[in-house]
Amino acid sequence: MTAVEPLRPLAGKRRYTRKQRRLMLIGAAGLVLALSAGLVLFALRDTIVFFYGPTEISEKGVTPGTRMRLGGLVEQGSVVRGPGQRVVFSITDSRTVIKVTYEGLLPDLFREGQGVVTEGVFQGGDQFRADSVLAKHDETYMPREVADTLKKQGHWQPGGAGGSSPPSKPAPQASP
């Protein structure tokens, strides 16, 4: 492919040169890629959800009505069940407390004093309405964002309550 091949005229029975065919192929592939890149950019603007800790909500000036993920520790003694399937609990990073309202069944490993990640809509003030509470597979696991949030607020004790297990004891885990 060093010499430049002359392009044959397209009249009559159409025979494409190697180069033309390759260009067609690359053009078609490029078109598909461009379209999907457009889709990806569009989706990245509209479908992603930001994660904040309780303190970050006011720090970053999250406006009420924003869809987001909220993570932190479930405050001891804050879980109130009922009426019906309604559950109200508080998520804290030891500095700020956000009250979460959730309608539905909680995952098995939801416990007071444990880390939790919820997704829903920030209502303004200290109110948050969650539509999902993320289940984690195992009781020693701390969601990474929650761990980071707690570290930032200076309340992170590895191996302590709600922390990750000490490195000497491999934490249980799910295989992929």
Add this chain to the structure above:
Amino acid sequence: MIVEIGHFALALALGVAVVQSLVPLWGVARHDRALASVGSAAAVTCFLLVALAFAALVTSYVRSDFSVENVVANSHSTQPLIYKLTSVWGNHEGSMLLWVLILTLFGALVALSRRSLPLRLRAGTLAAQGMVTVAFLAFTLLTSNPFRRLVPAPPEGQDLNPILQDLGLAIHPPLLYVGYVGFSITYAFAVAALIDGRIDAVWARAVRPWTLLAWVFLTLGIAMGSYWAYYELGWGGWWFWDPVENASLMPWLAGTALIHSTVVMEKRDALKVWTILLAILTFSLSLLGTFIVRSGVLTSVHSFATDPARGLFILMILVFFVGGSLALFAWRAPLLRQGGLFAPVSREGALVVNNVFIATACATVFIGTLYPLVLEMVTGDKISVGPPFFNATFIPVLVPLLLVLPLGQSLAWKRGDLLGAAQRSLAAFGLGILVALATIAMTWGGPVLAPLGIGLGVFLVAGAAFDLGERISSRASGWPAIWSRAKGLPRSAWGTALAHAGVGLSVIGIAAVAWSTEAIGVLKPGERLTSGRYTVVLESVMPRTGPNFRAEVARFQVFSGNRELKPVEAAKRVYLARNMPTTEAGIRTDGLSQAYVALGEPQDDGGIAVRLYDKPLILLIWIGAIVMSLGGALSLTDRRFRLATPRRVKAQPVAAPQPAE
């Protein structure tokens, strides 16, 4: 003692793997046949040593040897034997050992396969496989040694994570690993071809069975994992676009593209460079998956022990093998002889379309999975990219591909006849439209897009069936002739049709998710809850004791309309060793649909929270995956992969039908 033997065998295997990765290349460079053939013996020895190590670990689990740290952390003397066995790979160290075991098994299989491979190709492949083995053996020995002793030995273990004490999860990791790791062989073949500087149809024919094998197992492994998540996690979801799931989906997509591009290479000697690149990328994505899963850099609903040292080590492995092979590719690929030409409208053209779309779909998953990581590194913002992203990107890319799939599979090699193919697909397309219209009429006011999805699925299944029918019956008259043609059709043609039909079945199952319904209620005995077509009546709630857990078991009568189905039991278990609760969903299968009951918290007034789902046609999702892998397995038994001497391409029975005119 057994434990030390296992540890020693593993260390010895590392030494043998070093030999396997260097000596054959040295032999090839020196034109020394004896040295170049060392790889085979080394690969088999390496496998036997790792198998010995694995057996040692299994033995210490079965005997509940609590002087081994790994056993203490993941087993318990009261666990049933089956879960003692599966505990072996229900943890990081053990599953890395399983990973290495499968890696060396594949090496040994290549070494022992009686297929006549050119010596240089076999030597290069085994050497490349040896290098991967060295890396992962070193990783296992240095950062994740499963044979570490604990002094003093505690009297009792900490139990396997209860959620993993399940038959589905017992077989999920081995299946998945055979798939993941199986792609290492295609990678090794690609690296060998690049080193050798030669690539041809012989290469493609040698690689294809391994790709198919890995793909079949990966398909089954993903499906098994998805079904496990569905029934074990108790929230009725079967795919969450979670990073760990995406980690297995990406190699699957790349592997699917690879299967299709090797066909082109084998039959038409084209797409060579692309196929090599794809083989490298597929295993790179497997490695990336391992990194994502083992390092914990991405938050996932799956939880894994995260240890920065391990993450860094795997990252180094990843960089070495991906970077190294891509550099080799950049250096050597231009030397490869260019492949043949082909017309845009032809079977091979259709397979290129397949590759373009699947690679693009894979890229969208890749971006969605890694974007949060990149964004956090750059801006510090934490985001989650969830199902809405993938629904908006992955599905629009895949649907056009599925729409043209039946057309592509009925095109002829070399020069296809688009009009003819369209005519042949017309019946299947019509059937799909009819079913879609009927579904719209039956579910008026319901979801809008789902009936189209059902129609698409029917189009795919019917397209596969009609195409097969066409090949069998065209130019044949009378049943005996048809029978003999059906027998004469290559197994790979049956495999293709089956796999494509499987895709259609899964599409129908996925589309039908739109009609699933959920109801939550608080029930006391005698009370009922209705969701969709199903009604459950709570009969009783009783405590029960298992070998290593306590459970509250609720028994329900199940009705579909007025028809009573068999009763179902749902439970909340508390595993004693870890004081950890799990939900055991009660699932009543009704044809292809399921009624799904999960228990929530007991309420103060004596009732119990119950969640009931109506999941119409949900089983089709996994049945489709099983049919896909059956198709792959059937292709694997194709004559041309079994014969020692490759058949001439032209001697194939007509692989494509004559255009119906």
